[in-house]
Amino acid sequence: MMLLVASVAGAASAAAAPKVVSINACTDQLLLTLADPDQILGLSPYARDADRSFLAAEAARFPQLSGEAEEVLMLKPDIVVGGRYTKRATRELLKQMGQRVAEFDSVKTIDEAKAQILQMADLLGHPERAGAAIARIDAAVTRAKQAASNTRLTVLPLARRGWVSGRDSLISALLDTVGLGNAASGLGLQRGGFASLEAVVALRPDFLLISEDSDFAEDEGRAFVLHPALQRFYPPSKRITVPERLTVCGGPMLADALDRLTEELIRVER
Known part of the structure; x- marks a missing residue:
């Protein structure tokens, strides 16, 4: 009798899991x-973008949506999840139509990322799954700290066209976690901004942090990072490469981002 009750309760719990x-x-x-898998009715237009989505291959199993409110409403989800800066008109229309919308902020710290993992796990009815994802991040933090030097080295996160991630960013939080300093403060960039080639060379951080190690400049944006002046002072041994898909969002992939940072710290010259 007890087994039957437990089985019925488990079935009811599974049936109640929200579609999202x-x-x-x-x-x-x-x-x-x-x-x-059966809780996922559809994903955003960028879910399969291998450059920005850590789980692009897994995303291919699910419908890729346009992101328009009408398309979402046709699927009749229990919950719509999105960013607080996702198209406001779409979010407001969904709410006006009585749709439950859960909004997530952009994260700037590892603690904020952990909080979002907990938030999403609760929404989905699987709070126990958050613990494993958070434990992976904590373990990666420990490994990365062990790899960092006792000397606080400076790193400049440099992207296309000279974009620098400032102190108020997730990239900076990852660097701080492993005992590295974001050199962006020397450029007066708190939240981030564009820096000239001359300013980067004059700053002379210990390392550059880039998102790809290819030596091919497919456009002017990429050519900035490959400029001869930067290559002279920052050969591969002075460049830390962490793919954008590991850091563009604050989620379980931060464990992989930290492990990649650890591998790079071991590889480069110090």
């Missing part, structure tokens, strides 16, 4: 990590 649509690339990642 994601309209944001970062909530895609959380959903793919924490949901049962």
Whole structure:
């Protein structure tokens, strides 16, 4: 009798698991990590972008949506998850139509990323799954700290066209976690901004942090990072490469981002 009751309760719990649509690339990642496959009705237009989505291959199993409110409403999800800066008109229309919308902020710290993992796991009815994802991040933090030097080296996160991630960013939080300093403060960039080639060369951080190690400049944006002046002072041994898909969102993939940072710290010259 007890087994029968437990079986019925388990079936009822599974039946009650909410069906969800994601309209944001970062909530895609959380959903793919924490949901049962049959809970996912659709993902954002960028879910399969291998450059920005850590789980692009897994996302291919699910419908890729345009992100428009009408398309979402046709699927009749229990919950729509998205970023607080996802198209406001779409979010407001969904709410006006009585749709439950859960909004997630952009994260700037590891603690904020952990909080979002907990939030998504609770929404999905799987709070126990958050613990494993958070434990992976904590373990990666420990490994990365062990790899960092006792000397606080400076790193400049440099992207296309000279974009620098400032102190108020997730990239900076990852660097701080492993005992590295974001050199962006020397450029007066708190939240981030564009820096000239001359300013970067004059700053002379210990390392550059880039998102790809290819030596091919497919356009002017990429050519900035490959400029001869930067290559002279920052050969591969002075460049730390962490793919953008590991850091564009704050989610379970931060464990992989930290492990990649650890590998790079071991590789480069110090």
